[in-house]
Amino acid sequence: KSSIISMLVEALTFENKKYVTQRINPKAFTSQEMYGVKNFAGEWTPGIFSEIWKKVNEKKANKPNFWLICDGPVDSLWIENMNSVLDDNKVLTLANGDRIFMQDTSKLIFEVENLNNASPATVSRCGQIYVSPVDLGYERIIRGWMLQHTKDSSAFSRGATEKFFHRDETERITNIILRYVKDMNVLEAFEKITVKSKIIQIDPALKTLQALKLFGGILSHFSHLKNHSKSYSDEDYEKMILFSLMWGIAGSFETKQRSEFITLLQNSDRQVPLPRTSDPDAYFDYYLTQEEKGLEWKPYKPEAWKAPPQIMFSRLLMPTVDSTRADLLINYLMNSNSYVILTGGSGTAKTSSILMYMSKFDREKMLMHRINFSSATQPVHFQTAIESVCETKIRKGFGPKDGKTMTVFIDDMSMPECNKWGDQITLEIVRELVEDFGFFRLEKNERGNFKYIENLKYIGAMNHPGGGRNDIPNRLKHHFFIINMILPAKIDLIFDPILKNVFKASVFAQNPEVNKVVDSLCAATAAISENMKKEFMPTPSKFHYIFNLRDVSRIFKGMCQVKIETIKGSMAAVGLKSEMFMIALWKHECERVFIDKLISNADKDKAIEKMREMLDTSKDKIKETCSEVFNAFEFELTSEFYEKKLYFCDFMNVSTSEEDSKEDDAKYYQAVNNINTLRQKAIALLRVYNE
Numbered sequence: 001k002s003s004i005i006s007m008l009v010e011a012l013t014f015e016n017k018k019y020v021t022q023r024i025n026p027k028a029f030t031s032q033e034m035y036g037v038k039n040f041a042g043e044w045t046p047g048i049f050s051e052i053w054k055k056v057n058e059k060k061a062n063k064p065n066f067w068l069i070c071d072g073p074v075d076s077l078w079i080e081n082m083n084s085v086l087d088d089n090k091v092l093t094l095a096n097g098d099r100i101f102m103q104d105t106s107k108l109i110f111e112v113e114n115l116n117n118a119s120p121a122t123v124s125r126c127g128q129i130y131v132s133p134v135d136l137g138y139e140r141i142i143r144g145w146m147l148q149h150t151k152d153s154s155a156f157s158r159g160a161t162e163k164f165f166h167r168d169e170t171e172r173i174t175n176i177i178l179r180y181v182k183d184m185n186v187l188e189a190f191e192k193i194t195v196k197s198k199i200i201q202i203d204p205a206l207k208t209l210q211a212l213k214l215f216g217g218i219l220s221h222f223s224h225l226k227n228h229s230k231s232y233s234d235e236d237y238e239k240m241i242l243f244s245l246m247w248g249i250a251g252s253f254e255t256k257q258r259s260e261f262i263t264l265l266q267n268s269d270r271q272v273p274l275p276r277t278s279d280p281d282a283y284f285d286y287y288l289t290q291e292e293k294g295l296e297w298k299p300y301k302p303e304a305w306k307a308p309p310q311i312m313f314s315r316l317l318m319p320t321v322d323s324t325r326a327d328l329l330i331n332y333l334m335n336s337n338s339y340v341i342l343t344g345g346s347g348t349a350k351t352s353s354i355l356m357y358m359s360k361f362d363r364e365k366m367l368m369h370r371i372n373f374s375s376a377t378q379p380v381h382f383q384t385a386i387e388s389v390c391e392t393k394i395r396k397g398f399g400p401k402d403g404k405t406m407t408v409f410i411d412d413m414s415m416p417e418c419n420k421w422g423d424q425i426t427l428e429i430v431r432e433l434v435e436d437f438g439f440f441r442l443e444k445n446e447r448g449n450f451k452y453i454e455n456l457k458y459i460g461a462m463n464h465p466g467g468g469r470n471d472i473p474n475r476l477k478h479h480f481f482i483i484n485m486i487l488p489a490k491i492d493l494i495f496d497p498i499l500k501n502v503f504k505a506s507v508f509a510q511n512p513e514v515n516k517v518v519d520s521l522c523a524a525t526a527a528i529s530e531n532m533k534k535e536f537m538p539t540p541s542k543f544h545y546i547f548n549l550r551d552v553s554r555i556f557k558g559m560c561q562v563k564i565e566t567i568k569g570s571m572a573a574v575g576l577k578s579e580m581f582m583i584a585l586w587k588h589e590c591e592r593v594f595i596d597k598l599i600s601n602a603d604k605d606k607a608i609e610k611m612r613e614m615l616d617t618s619k620d621k622i623k624e625t626c627s628e629v630f631n632a633f634e635f636e637l638t639s640e641f642y643e644k645k646l647y648f649c650d651f652m653n654v655s656t657s658e659e660d661s662k663e664d665d666a667k668y669y670q671a672v673n674n675i676n677t678l679r680q681k682a683i684a685l686l687r688v689y690n691e
Contacts, residue, residue, distance in 0.1 A: 001111050001131050005069065018064035022052060023436055025072035026079075028379055028429035033442065034078055036094055044096045048440045051448030053092055057103045064105070071111045071435075072428055073473075074118045075421040082108070086125035113475055117421045138181050138208050145212045146174050162336065164219045176238050180245055181208065184268050186261075190249055193264070194257050199464050199484055200343055202252055202477060210481050211248025215240060217332030222290055224335075236295045239273050243288055247329065250284075252343070252484045258284050275299075285321060287328055300324045307501045313557040317356045318494045326353040326483060333481050334407070334457055339434070341413065341460040341477075344485030347548030350461040353485065354409055357459075367406040373415040379429040383439055390453055397452035398438075405455045413460040414470045424473065431476045434458060487549060491529075492522035494549075495556050502560045503567075503582075513579040514567070521559075521586055525552055531610050532594055536603060544597065551593050558589040561650070561669035574646060574673045581671070584646045587611065647672045656684040 009019045026034055029048060036047035056066040070079075085092050090102035110126065112118075150170045151163040165173060180186050187204045202210075218240050222228050232240075242265075250261035262283045265272045275286040275297035286297045302319035317323075330340050330353075342350040358368045369389050371382065389406065390398040400406035416426035432439050438452040460480065465471035488494060499518050508514040532547040539545070562585060566573070570581035590611055598604045650667045672678045 002071075004131065005067075005109065005111070009067070012065075019067065020064045021067045021069055022056075023069045023071045023432075024049060024052065024440070025428050025432045026070050027072040027075075027423055027425045028432045028439060029442070031078050031081070033447075035081060036096065038095055045444050046447045047094075048447050050092065050094055050098075050100070053106075054098075054100050055448065056106050057100055059103070063103070065107070066105060067107045067109055069109045069111055071432075073421065073423045074110065074112050074115060074122070075419075075423065076117055076119050079110075079122050080119065083121055083125065086122070113473070133203065133205055136205060138187065138205065139178060141205060141208050142177050142181065142212065143174060145209070145216075146170050149216060162216065162220055162223075164216070164223070172234070173237055173241075176234065177241055179270075180241065184265075184270070186245065186264060187249060189264055190261055193260050194253060197253070197257055199254065200252055200482060201465075201471065201474070202482060203474065206474075206478060207249050209478070210251075211241075211244040213336070213338040213481055214248055214329070214332060215244040217336040217338060218244065218288065220336040221332055225290060228290065233294060235273060239288055239295050239297075242273060246284065247483070248481075251329075252482045254484065255281055255284075255486055285325070287325070300328070305497050307497075311498070311502060311560060313498075313553075313560055316498065317352055317359070318498070319356070320349070320488050320494060322485060322488055323349055323353045323356055326485065327357050329481075329483060330354070330357050330459065334459065337457070339458045339460075339480045341462060341472075341480040341482045342485050343462050343464060343482060345464055345487070345548065346546065347550040347553075348485040348487055349549070350485050351411055354459055354461060358407060358409065361407070365404060367400050367404050368409060369406055370409045370411060373410060373412045373426065375415055375417045377416050377426050379426050380442065382426055382429055383442070386433065386453065386456075387451075393454070397454050399454040400456070403455075405457065407457045407459060410458065410460040412462065414462040414465060414472050416470070418470055424470065427472055427476055430458075431473065431479070434476075434479045491526050491549065491552055495525075495552065496522045498560070499556060503564070507564055508578070511568075511578050513577075514582055517579050517582045521582075524586075525555055525590070528590060528594065528611060532607065535606065535610070536598065542599060547594070547597075554593045555586070555589040558592065558648070558669070559585055562648075563668055563670075566668070566670050570671070574671045576646075584671070585648065588646060588648050645673070645675065647675065647678055649678065651685060652678075652681055654685060656681070656688050 005021070009021055012019050026049070032045075032047070034047045034049045036045060036050050038044055052068065056068065082092070084090075085102060085108065092100040092102070094100070115123065115128075146165065147170070148161050149163055150165045150167060152167060187207060191204060246258075246261065250258045253261075259280050262274065262280065265274065275283055277283065277286070282299075285299050287300060288295045289298050300321050302321055302324040305318055308316075326342065333340050342353060344350050361368060367389075369385075371385050373382075386408070387398075389400060391401050393399055393403075410430070413427070413430075414424075416424045418424055429439055433453065433456075436450075437454065438450055441447065441449045441451050458480075462472065463469050496519075499521065503514065503518050505512075505515045529547060529552050532551075536542070536545045536547070567578050567581055570576050570578055574581070576584060591608075595604050595607050595611075598607060648669055648671055650669045652670055652672060654667060
């Protein structure tokens with residue numbers, strides 16, 4: 001729709017008559033900010049639309065034709081106020097009594113996705129033109145993108161665009177893409193397979209554009225390598241196109257649907273250069289590298305984790321195959337001026353993966369700014385957050401400080417509340433900033449002036465839509481590449497290195513049984529987590545029965561708070577050997593995280609019984625690796641151990657007297673085997689706090 005308007009304006013300009021357009025998103029601000037408002041003292045504050053309308057309808061000679069494009073969702077509030085402008089009167093009446101008459105050189109255009117909330121009064125006053133996505137098709141999108149990236153081409157492109165192709169190879173590469181999209185019809189075939197298993201709604205045309213964006217990102221990445229090839233064979237181009245189609249079409253789905261896409265490619269009549277692997281779920285675990293003979297498939301290998309000097313569990317970023325894969329895709333896209341959204345369920349490391357990507361920034365060139373959305377976030381909050389990190393440039397416009405580029409990370413992007421018309425007004429101003437490179441000033445004396453902001457890139461994270469969670473507007477999705485983050489297959493690759501770093505084997509050299517316990521905890525925790533997901537499903541009365549990687553993380557975070565000295569002195573403190581103390585600590589953290597979430601005694605008894613089974617399973621693992629000490633474990637993992645209550649807290653050493661109180665009161669996680677002692681301490685601390 002936007003391209004149609006741009007082409008029409010350009011064509012009309014050839015008739016030696018100047019045409020000027022101005023875009024405004026009416027949903028990016030309130031109705032009062034749009035038209036103006038009087039306060040209680042009678043003071044008038046002009047509106048953004050009213051000020052623009054006043055300027056363009058001034059009576060001047062040789063005025064250019066002006067088209068004001070209202071580019072945003074229609075509702076029955078802001079557009080009803082324009083009824084007098086759209087009918088034969090052609091006059092805008094404001095709350096302060098001003099009347100602005102519409103000149104013949106001015107026109108209003110409404111560019112909307114649908115007319116769901118438009119009234120008959122509005123529809124009858126405007127002419128409608130429906131742009132069908134079927135008429136557009138895939139081939140025009142592909143050919144248009146290829147022309148934009150062809151050297152010596154006069155094709156129009158929005159913003160700076162890298163040129164990758166020579167004129168003589170454009171048609172050849174286009175035919176390779178059309179072979180998959182048109183001849184093999186992979187888009188429509190995959191749509192039929194996954195019609196009931198979509199995670200987020202993405203139009204087929206947008207999936208095509210996503211694949212092309214990634215194709216451009218790969219070409220841009222390889223062109224900046226020191227030993228890059230100046231020309232590629234048809235097989236190399238096909239591998240890049242195949243990789244782009246895999247992620248552009250199936251990258252927003254779960255593992256099962258991704259495997260179905262690979263099966264669809266394998267069942268085609270022609271040979272497809274897929275990675276060589278026997279695992280049907282592993283095709284998306286490969287990427288392309290440039291070798292002497294051409295491009296080759298290689299599996300992702302996460303870099304080794306380097307433990308920080310001080311373990312702060314909430315700030316740890318553990319490289320995994322999924323985070324490494326996300327990091328590579330984000331690099332491909334962001335470096336080629338495309339933007340990314342990571343979507344996924346809770347605990348799929350969306351935020352961690354983005355923070356890991358941004359932690360590698362060269363601070364002399366790239367800045368980062370994180371904005372967390374909530375249901376209460378309004379457009380003015382977002383605009384203020386962006387303006388707070390930008391400064392005035394020497395020339396017209398604004399941008400990040402010191403002329404650097406900034407990546408804006410919008411977390412929980414789908415959280416802003418939908419209004420009664422189903423619009424997310426906060427995301428409308430986000431779209432305005434991404435599309436038009438700025439937004440309108442809200443200061444009283446600057447209303448109607450547009451603030452251009454340069455050198456910004458955008459990356460977002462959002463939860464899966466559905467189940468009471470919002471989606472984001474389709475017109476905003478158009479500007480982003482959407483990647484679905486899946487849960488890691490093996491959690492021991494994440495938490496095992498952390499546990500072994502905290503509870504070092506060298507520290508317990510004289511008590512190797514502790515190390516054997518540490519080795520078995522990740523597998524036992526993973527088994528319990530999987531069982532909790534299967535046995536305790538969310539229901540209307542138990543809607544919070546959601547168990548994910550965050551719960552597993554809380555278990556190990558609690559364990560890592562215990563000091564080594566506490567473990568070694570456990571026999572004197574609570575009458576347990578160090579290895580049994582570790583098992584008791586793990587049992588307590590599992591109960592605290594998993595069982596405390598359950599609301600009925602029947603559910604709790606069922607979960608405790610499963611935990612006991614896991615302890616027995618872990619005991620068997622210990623028997624295999626440490627048979628000489630197994631007899632002691634078999635003796636001590638009895639009903640007495642399960643019934644023994646051991647509580648962990650960090651306030652037993654905190655002083656309850658103001659005279660004895662110090663700022664450096666020792667607060668550390670320790671075990672208490674007497675509930676009465678714990679209760680008395682808690683009541684005493686509560687009394688001090690209340691006083």
